[in-house]
Amino acid sequence: MLELPDPRTLYAALTARDPRYEGRAFVGVTTTGIFCRLTCPARKPRPENCRWFARPQDAQAAGFRPCLRCHPTGLQADAVVARLAARLRAEPERRWSEAELQALGHDPSTIRRAFKRHFGQSFLQMARAERLRNGMRTLTKGAQMIEAQLDAGFDSASGFRAAFARLFGHPPHEWRGAADLRADWIDTPLGGMIAIADDRALHLLEFIDRKALPQGLRRLSGFVGGRIGLGRSPVHDLAEAELRDFFTGRKPVFSVPIQLHGTDFQQQVWQALRQIPAGQTRSYAGLAASIGRPSATRAVARANATNRIALVVPCHRVIGADGTLTGYAGGLWRKERLIAAERAYAGDDGPTGLDGPSGLDGRGLAL
Known part of the structure; x- marks a missing residue:
């Protein structure tokens, strides 16, 4: 049995979506019967509804089903994909590039193939979609274009408008x-x-x-x-x-x-x-x-x-x-x-x- 930190420390890591616990700890939610990574973007349960596990198989043995949002069992075979997916969830506004992946010691083509194998799309495609989603949510709340642009991680308003129009078929100002x-x-x-x-x-x-x-x-x-x-x-x-x-x-x-x-x-x-x-x-x-x-x-x-x-x-x-x-x-x-x-x-x-x-x-x- 692997040693786990105390529940208070684990719950703090869960609420912070701390990527340091990726693959080291998992949380089972007694009210739903589902277990997740600590970096899962889903709404956080109350502390009294949490059970903690060192391995996915321990959670499954206790009767919990894997979360279909953070896939606590699906990425274990590919640690690199798991780490980058956790970074993407923790930093959805970040503008990733192939150069950044190379700076982290990754071959961009290898990462592209690995993410397509797991998710059907590349890491950079997933990152771009996350940025557009952030911008979309900001616009929905009635914020100014510059705030939406910054939330989406684009350097210019024209870049955000062009990406938005490619995805949705309309410039963003027509959707407000x-x-x-x-x-x-x-x-x-x-x-x-x-x-x-x-x-x-x-x-x-x-x-x-x-x-x-x-x-x-x-x-x-x-x-x-x-x-x-x-x-x-x-x-x-x-x-x-x-x-x-x-x-x-x-x-x-x-x-x-x-x-x-x-x-x-x-x-x-x-x-x-x-x-x-x-x-x-x-x-x-x-x-x-x-x-x-x-x-x-x-x-x-x-x-x-x-x-x-x-x-x-x-x-x-x-x-x-x-x-x-x-x-x-x-x-x-x-x-x-x-x-x-x-x-x-x-x-x-x-x-x-x-x-x-x-x-x-x-x-x-x-x-």
Whole structure:
């Protein structure tokens, strides 16, 4: 048994997200049954609800499940990735570069490959997304542009505006006025997502690194007359809570109300996607047949690709006729992990046919 500091010292390290304890101590939260790294960005539990462990396996032996936000078991095999991920969480505003990685003794190409292996994106991409998120949150609170720029870690206002516009499809000053729809950021184990909603329904939910995100935002802006701003509504809160339940294995079905923007045919396809149970897949031809359009396989595939409400409208459950994973704009690595993780919802660990429970391996979401 490895020696741990006293609980008071550990709790102080937890609240400070002290990177010195990375890999040395873990906290189990009795109210949730989940255990985390001490650097986890999640809300901190009360001291009386904490149990402390020297190793992830000790926490698991005590009945705690690994956190899907800080992945206390997923990075143990790669200490360099674990250390840099902890630095990123501790310094989200820092502007990292390849030169800085080299100064720390790392080969940038090696780090890029390692982070893509664990997270599906490079360390520098993750760092840039963190800076943009900080700037977005500052703008949401009504701060001046210069404050948002500094929070995002950019040297100039023009640099921040350009990066913001590339990501969201609008310059940031267009997102601060009165608006019918509000955009906010939601963290998930598979990366950050942008959620756009009003007080009644969710209109868009996309991973932030999707290449077509700016195009999707512009199309949505056209549907609603450009009335999109920054902020949050109760629909955002419900979507975030249901995403958390989905990723922790508590609830496979989303009840958050949605508003679909598309042609009648597209909406028919999207509604059919919502009928595919978690843990099962369909081929494009099978999906076309289910809506009574067996000859419209290609049109169904195009409609599937234009879905703008990821996960809630589960386009990731559609695969190729030969069983291969094809056509997921959020990244095939995400599609593979989603389908594999959803096997738990099917209640059947054995492989079955194409349009039954997925035959992929059960690696889950340990990133």
